[in-house]
Amino acid sequence: xxLDPVLARIDSDLPEALERxxxxxxxxxxxxxxxxxxxxxxxADWLVADLQSLGFDAAARPTPxxxxxxxxxxxxxxxxxxxxxxxxxxxxxxNLWDRDPFDPELQDTPxxxxxxxxxxxxxxxxxxxxxxxxxxxxxxxxxxxxxLTIFLEGEEESGSPSLIPFLQENKAELQADxxxxxxxxxxxxTAPAIVTMLRGLLGEEITIHAANKDxxxxxxxxxxxNPLRVLSRILANMHDESGRITIPGFYDGVTExxxxxxxxxxxxxxxxxxxxxxxxxxxxxxxxDRTPLEMIWSRPTAEINGLWGGYTGDGFKTVLPxxxxxxxxxxxxxxxxxxxIRAAFRDWVRAQLPGDCTAEFADHGASPAGMMQITxxxxxxxxxxxxxxxxxxxxxxxxxxxxxxAGYFKTHLGMDAMLLGFGRDDDQIHSPxxxxxxxxxxxxxxxxxxxxxxxx
Amino acid sequence: xxLDPVLARIDSDLPEALERxxxxxxxxxxxxxxxxxxxxxxxADWLVADLQSLGFDAAARPTPxxxxxxxxxxxxxxxxxxxxxxxxxxxxxxNLWDRDPFDPELQDTPxxxxxxxxxxxxxxxxxxxxxxxxxxxxxxxxxxxxxLTIFLEGEEESGSPSLIPFLQENKAELQADxxxxxxxxxxxxTAPAIVTMLRGLLGEEITIHAANKDxxxxxxxxxxxNPLRVLSRILANMHDESGRITIPGFYDGVTExxxxxxxxxxxxxxxxxxxxxxxxxxxxxxxxDRTPLEMIWSRPTAEINGLWGGYTGDGFKTVLPxxxxxxxxxxxxxxxxxxxIRAAFRDWVRAQLPGDCTAEFADHGASPAGMMQITxxxxxxxxxxxxxxxxxxxxxxxxxxxxxxAGYFKTHLGMDAMLLGFGRDDDQIHSPxxxxxxxxxxxxxxxxxxxxxxxx
Numbered sequence: 001x002x003l004d005p006v007l008a009r010i011d012s013d014l015p016e017a018l019e020r021x022x023x024x025x026x027x028x029x030x031x032x033x034x035x036x037x038x039x040x041x042x043x044a045d046w047l048v049a050d051l052q053s054l055g056f057d058a059a060a061r062p063t064p065x066x067x068x069x070x071x072x073x074x075x076x077x078x079x080x081x082x083x084x085x086x087x088x089x090x091x092x093x094x095n096l097w098d099r100d101p102f103d104p105e106l107q108d109t110p111x112x113x114x115x116x117x118x119x120x121x122x123x124x125x126x127x128x129x130x131x132x133x134x135x136x137x138x139x140x141x142x143x144x145x146x147x148l149t150i151f152l153e154g155e156e157e158s159g160s161p162s163l164i165p166f167l168q169e170n171k172a173e174l175q176a177d178x179x180x181x182x183x184x185x186x187x188x189x190t191a192p193a194i195v196t197m198l199r200g201l202l203g204e205e206i207t208i209h210a211a212n213k214d215x216x217x218x219x220x221x222x223x224x225x226n227p228l229r230v231l232s233r234i235l236a237n238m239h240d241e242s243g244r245i246t247i248p249g250f251y252d253g254v255t256e257x258x259x260x261x262x263x264x265x266x267x268x269x270x271x272x273x274x275x276x277x278x279x280x281x282x283x284x285x286x287x288x289d290r291t292p293l294e295m296i297w298s299r300p301t302a303e304i305n306g307l308w309g310g311y312t313g314d315g316f317k318t319v320l321p322x323x324x325x326x327x328x329x330x331x332x333x334x335x336x337x338x339x340x341i342r343a344a345f346r347d348w349v350r351a352q353l354p355g356d357c358t359a360e361f362a363d364h365g366a367s368p369a370g371m372m373q374i375t376x377x378x379x380x381x382x383x384x385x386x387x388x389x390x391x392x393x394x395x396x397x398x399x400x401x402x403x404x405x406a407g408y409f410k411t412h413l414g415m416d417a418m419l420l421g422f423g424r425d426d427d428q429i430h431s432p433x434x435x436x437x438x439x440x441x442x443x444x445x446x447x448x449x450x451x452x453x454x455x456x
Numbered sequence: 457x458x459l460d461p462v463l464a465r466i467d468s469d470l471p472e473a474l475e476r477x478x479x480x481x482x483x484x485x486x487x488x489x490x491x492x493x494x495x496x497x498x499x500a501d502w503l504v505a506d507l508q509s510l511g512f513d514a515a516a517r518p519t520p521x522x523x524x525x526x527x528x529x530x531x532x533x534x535x536x537x538x539x540x541x542x543x544x545x546x547x548x549x550x551n552l553w554d555r556d557p558f559d560p561e562l563q564d565t566p567x568x569x570x571x572x573x574x575x576x577x578x579x580x581x582x583x584x585x586x587x588x589x590x591x592x593x594x595x596x597x598x599x600x601x602x603x604l605t606i607f608l609e610g611e612e613e614s615g616s617p618s619l620i621p622f623l624q625e626n627k628a629e630l631q632a633d634x635x636x637x638x639x640x641x642x643x644x645x646t647a648p649a650i651v652t653m654l655r656g657l658l659g660e661e662i663t664i665h666a667a668n669k670d671x672x673x674x675x676x677x678x679x680x681x682n683p684l685r686v687l688s689r690i691l692a693n694m695h696d697e698s699g700r701i702t703i704p705g706f707y708d709g710v711t712e713x714x715x716x717x718x719x720x721x722x723x724x725x726x727x728x729x730x731x732x733x734x735x736x737x738x739x740x741x742x743x744x745d746r747t748p749l750e751m752i753w754s755r756p757t758a759e760i761n762g763l764w765g766g767y768t769g770d771g772f773k774t775v776l777p778x779x780x781x782x783x784x785x786x787x788x789x790x791x792x793x794x795x796x797i798r799a800a801f802r803d804w805v806r807a808q809l810p811g812d813c814t815a816e817f818a819d820h821g822a823s824p825a826g827m828m829q830i831t832x833x834x835x836x837x838x839x840x841x842x843x844x845x846x847x848x849x850x851x852x853x854x855x856x857x858x859x860x861x862a863g864y865f866k867t868h869l870g871m872d873a874m875l876l877g878f879g880r881d882d883d884q885i886h887s888p889x890x891x892x893x894x895x896x897x898x899x900x901x902x903x904x905x906x907x908x909x910x911x912x
Contacts, residue, residue: 201674203772203774210736212735212736216857217759217787218657218857219752219856220752221787221856222743222751222755222756223731223732223752224732224741225737226759228691228759228760229691229692229695229760231688231763232687232760232763233688235688236688236693237692238685272679276812279667279668279669279680280667280668281667281680281681282812283810283812284679285681285810286679296675296677296679301678303673303678303774303776304682304684304685305767305774305775305776306765306767307684307687307763307764308764310760310783311761311762312764312781312783316659316785316820317783318659318759318785327768329673329774331673331678355738356732356739364771365772400675400676400677401672401674401675402674
């Protein structure tokens with residue numbers, strides 16, 4: 001009974017909520033370009049003022065880069081931290097935009113009304129869904145629903161250089177029962193989804209050395225080792241015929257999908273033909289006994305991301321190069337230990353080197369997989385709230401890529417996180433003509449109200 | 457009896473012969489640089505004048521590039537054509553030269569007297585060995601030893617753009633019983649050698665296509681085809697464990713070494729440990745059942761000369777590229793048919809493509825192997841003449857690289873060729889401080905006199 005008036009208030013206040021979002025979208029807070037530093041500060045100040053209007057104790061906190069917005073407010077359990085980011089990607093190539101990226105407009109399209117502007121989806125529109133839910137709650141009930149910390153970053157699109165030091169220096173202040181991160185999307189545009197599995201990432205660079213200089217293939221070809229051949233052979237051995245990775249110990253710590261999650265994924269009816277078809281492909285190419293969703297969400301990978309050596313210009317040069325190079329990355333899941341896999345990979349490469357060849361390695365970083373603690377009661381509450389709002393079962397899903405913030409909260413604050421968002425695949429984030437569907441904005445606000453009602 | 461006075465004359469005339477060579481070396485006939493075009497013409501004119509002084513009907517014949525020097529003289533069989541080139545390589549980096557590359561000097565070194573200048577060995581010193589042998593013969597006997605055509609090119613170091621049209625337009629005039637090409641060297645500095653086997657060359661470029669754009673390996677890794685993996689696997693399959701090439705039909709036309717040639721090669725006692733050691737290697741890496749000399753002279757190869765795709769800059773990018781590329785070359789021997797191998801290679805690549813992948817190929821040229829007709833009596837005469845002069849058995853050897861002129865004479869004039877020269881491995885041709893050993897110049901002249909005596 002306390003929810004219905006909030007939802008009604010959200011519906012009636014939608015035009016004003018849209019105006020507020022557009023005001024924020026008009027600020028060109030491009031974090032990577034120093035020319036926009038004052039605009040980033042202006043966006044932070046705008047959010048501080050808005051949070052203060054909701055009764056928060058809010059401030060823009062300086063960093064060596066752009067400010068962090070931190071706000072505290074409300075009373076009673078649970079204590080929730082909300083994360084979003086107010087900075088946006090650059091807008092070039094500007095000529096591919098249909099209008100000024102920082103002059104937002106509500107547009108009618110065949111698929112419905114959209115808010116067109118840089119940052120509409122990533123992440124200003126998304127973070128405002130939470131603030132608008134709080135506004136409606138406050139105006140109906142006179143107070144915030146529970147104890148809340150709001151944490152809004154201004155460097156997410158430029159590598160978050162100040163984030164980890166800020167978390168470490170403000171560890172006690174930022175502590176909460178659970179972090180809620182709003183920077184993800186719906187599953188295939190329609191199904192509400194909570195990301196609970198994030199793959200980790202391990203980056204390696206190999207250089208194979210043979211002769212002490214480039215050789216002429218007429219003079220030496222057939223007699224001397226060719227590092228390009230050696231490297232090709234090693235990389236080709238990385239997978240067996242079934243698509244499994246052959247590095248000894250690689251699968252240590254890989255866990256099988258729980259039956260409940262498997263059932264949820266099956267219910268999603270992932271349209272892999274469309275997913276692949278959109279990029280000109282047709283066939284799942286991973287392990288032969290795994291489903292397409294497993295391939296991208298819950299199975300580890302080994303991929304060559306870069307490969308080079310010898311003569312790569314126009315025409316031809318009959319060179320046997322002295323070196324060959326590859327960049328290789330591994331997506332990790334479950335409890336796979338990145339440093340153990342790095343060591344196993346290097347041993348495995350060295351064991352395959354023929355005489356006259358040596359291998360050199362460079363470390364391009366490592367992060368373990370992230371598994372959200374779905375036993376936390378907030379997760380089932382979120383599934384139920386999302387299902388109520390979107391009229392479809394909500395699923396715990398995986399994410400093939402990395403969203404570092406969830407891991408940082410766990411590592412530096414010891415705090416679990418929940419990833420919940422309302423973006424759509426066609427939002428064109430990071431690209432020209434970014435948009436956020438008005439429906440996503442509206443139902444996003446309502447989703448948070450429903451979740452706060454269940455949690456508070 | 458007619459030879460001895462010629463050899464004596466060569467010995468007594470050596471200082472004057474050296475002066476003549478130095479006059480030619482002072483002309484900076486760098487064919488690839490248009491700034492030196494007048495110098496190339498001057499070198500041609502110098503040679504025309506020198507040939508006229510020997511009684512030749514000689515002329516510098518214009519081409520769209522630098523002139524060809526063509527001279528006819530002498531009477532009686534056999535009719536021999538002599539080929540050399542008067543143009544030289546550029547001299548940069550000039551700061552690595554100990555003196556002006558076009559101010560030749562006779563220098564004492566721990567290894568004996570050397571003529572130091574650009575072109576001393578490649579090829580002015582070498583071509584003058586033949587002219588000086590003729591000069592001594594003429595001065596002793598009053599006439600040239602047999603019917604001779606002299607053909608000196610001025611574009612050898614810049615890709616010979618005018619050569620094939622000139623051969624075609626002057627086919628009848630350039631016809632002779634045998635061509636003698638003086639642009640090669642002694643075997644490992646000491647053993648006289650006649651190159652009778654030249655490997656052919658086939659160049660291919662492959663592009664493997666998968667998705668219609670670069671993909672993010674977080675979003676697609678494990679599900680989508682990675683062309684770098686596909687290409688690595690295909691290239692790795694190109695050789696089996698014994699080092700043999702696996703492309704079907706590849707060995708069609710490969711002939712086994714005749715026993716007589718095998719015995720000559722064994723007698724050369726090739727120091728492969730030194731040959732490989734000079735470039736930082738130790739182990740012959742080719743077919744396990746072949747000797748090092750076979751690997752570089754008489755066996756075909758398949759080598760990757762260039763390989764690229766994905767992100768190759770600093771740092772890391774988790775990309776699954778849309779394409780992967782390789783440049784692959786094959787050294788050919790015996791009667792291997794280049795176009796048949798090209799077709800077999802392409803079929804073999806296509807047969808290994810997984811679903812969602814296509815291959816595109818580019819043709820980077822093809823030339824068959826060259827096998828000299830050693831049944832021609834001039835070959836045994838040359839072996840004997842060389843052995844007489846150098847005090848060591850002369851061998852028919854192979855050459856792993858390509859010397860296109862021999863093939864052009866065969867293809868365009870139907871004329872067999874013999875490759876005979878006196879360069880040493882440490883002559884630093886194409887590099888700073890090029891030199892030609894005075895011993896090579898002197899004994900080279902004497903070698904030609906001996907051979908002309910046996911042939912005329």
